[in-house]
Amino acid sequence: MDKIKMKTPLVEMDGDEMTRVLWQWIKEYLLLPYIDLKTEYYDLGLENREKTKDAVTVESAEATKKYGVAVKCATITPNAARVKEYNLSQMWKSPNGTIRAILDGTVFRAPILVKGITPYVPTWKAPITIARHAYGDVYKNTEATVPAGSKAELLITDKNGNETRLPIHDFDGDGIVMGMHNTDKSISSFARACFNFALDKKEDLWFATKDTISKKYDHRFKDIFAEIFENEYKTKFEEKGIEYFYTLIDDAVSRVVRSEGGFIWACKNYDGDVMSDMVATAFGDLAMMTSVLVSPEGYYEYEAAHGTVQRHYYQHLEGKKTPTSSIATIFAWTGALAKRGELDNIPELVNFAKALERASIKTIEDGVMTKGLAKLSTIENKTLVNAEDFLLAIKHRISL
Numbered sequence: 001m002d003k004i005k006m007k008t009p010l011v012e013m014d015g016d017e018m019t020r021v022l023w024q025w026i027k028e029y030l031l032l033p034y035i036d037l038k039t040e041y042y043d044l045g046l047e048n049r050e051k052t053k054d055a056v057t058v059e060s061a062e063a064t065k066k067y068g069v070a071v072k073c074a075t076i077t078p079n080a081a082r083v084k085e086y087n088l089s090q091m092w093k094s095p096n097g098t099i100r101a102i103l104d105g106t107v108f109r110a111p112i113l114v115k116g117i118t119p120y121v122p123t124w125k126a127p128i129t130i131a132r133h134a135y136g137d138v139y140k141n142t143e144a145t146v147p148a149g150s151k152a153e154l155l156i157t158d159k160n161g162n163e164t165r166l167p168i169h170d171f172d173g174d175g176i177v178m179g180m181h182n183t184d185k186s187i188s189s190f191a192r193a194c195f196n197f198a199l200d201k202k203e204d205l206w207f208a209t210k211d212t213i214s215k216k217y218d219h220r221f222k223d224i225f226a227e228i229f230e231n232e233y234k235t236k237f238e239e240k241g242i243e244y245f246y247t248l249i250d251d252a253v254s255r256v257v258r259s260e261g262g263f264i265w266a267c268k269n270y271d272g273d274v275m276s277d278m279v280a281t282a283f284g285d286l287a288m289m290t291s292v293l294v295s296p297e298g299y300y301e302y303e304a305a306h307g308t309v310q311r312h313y314y315q316h317l318e319g320k321k322t323p324t325s326s327i328a329t330i331f332a333w334t335g336a337l338a339k340r341g342e343l344d345n346i347p348e349l350v351n352f353a354k355a356l357e358r359a360s361i362k363t364i365e366d367g368v369m370t371k372g373l374a375k376l377s378t379i380e381n382k383t384l385v386n387a388e389d390f391l392l393a394i395k396h397r398i399s400l
């Protein structure tokens with residue numbers, strides 16, 4: 001069989017620990033035998049981030065702007081323990097944070113549904129996609145501890161040097177204070193990304209904030225969404241028979257739990273961070289969740305929603321076989337390859353990506369799975385496999 005040819009390279013962002021091991025296996029067993037894989041490789045592993053003073057992360061994001069589509073392996077976000085473990089010269093920032101800050105955009109996270117794994121919420125029949133605003137708020141904050149007797153104010157200096165001072169708090173005792181921001185531009189592109197994604201998927205879009213309490217900050221999000229919807233999307237939504245609706249975050253949470261799924265839930269940055277873990281877990285497992293960052297200019301970065309699976313990696317280093325699931329990382333690759341195929345008009349590449357997704361799902365539905373999934377699956381006669389054998393079982397089921 002001739003290998004599928006690619007035109008434009010994918011931006012390949014390699015990562016850390018167990019997912020770095022999976023990354024190699026996925027390429028070796030599932031991609032390279034079928035595709036003349038064309039990638040521009042960036043090593044975002046922590047050692048190389050240290051070596052390049054994190055320049056490699058910025059370069060990989062710039063390359064994504066150049067080529068349009070990237071696929072990213074999970075990476076370590078260093079904390080104090082990691083600084084020691086890897087002998088780092090500084091506590092490098094989260095690569096995802098750096099990439100999101102450069103590309104802007106919205107992160108869409110959707111669970112992968114398979115037969116035999118039933119959501120914890122019995123009414124959920126179809127996936128719920130979380131659309132997470134990936135800019136600003138608490139992720140780009142300034143914060144401080146404040147000693148007793150201090151006074152905190154918000155100071156805004158406009159371009160003419162005029163100052164506005166707003167009181168925050170007079171501290172009788174010790175305390176804490178935080179400043180954060182967002183921009184109309186980023187909120188507007190978040191709104192458009194969500195509306196476009198809803199049209200693309202033909203699914204309703206829900207959006208919620210805490211605008212009753214945050215009358216300026218959260219209210220601005222609500223107003224921008226409403227204005228853009230009214231002016232640019234209302235008719236298109238009507239034509240497709242889908243709906244946009246806004247509600248309070250508390251109300252949204254309770255409605256989501258009572259819903260049947262099958263919609264997109266747009267969330268502010270922090271809400272999206274925590275709610276996507278809730279939704280992923282309730283649908284089964286973090287290892288069954290895909291994630292794609294869509295920038296306002298139409299750049300795409302695909303990844304798994306889970307981390308580097310550190311505990312498994314240490315077992316792997318001891319020579320043990322681990323039950324790590326590669327599903328979400330495979331779907332990051334298939335998402336990126338299908339998008340590349342679509343943009344470059346290579347139907348064989350799109351078809352291959354779909355075939356690999358079908359083979360992955362069929363493997364689990366045939367009862368062949370790793371330990372974590374087996375705990376959730378109600379299928380009888382399960383065969384438990386390790387990470388590498390799971391990939392081989394998928395390969396065995398690829399039919400083009």
Ligand code: NAP
Nearest residue numbers: 074075076077287306307308309310311323324325326372
């Ligand atoms: P994690 O790597 O997602 O793993 C947490 C636990 O979830 C694992 O110990 C494992 O449970 C289970 N798990 C996650 N993915 C799995 C998979 N593919 N197959 C089987 N089980 C899986 O999160 P973490 O331990 O909090 O973080 C580890 C490192 O990942 C950290 O350095 C963090 O900075 C980084 N991280 C990166 C990203 C990213 O790059 N997008 C996201 C999150 C975290 P058991 O141990 O019980 O088997």
Ligand code: MG
Nearest residue numbers: 272273274277
């Ligand atoms: Mg989270």
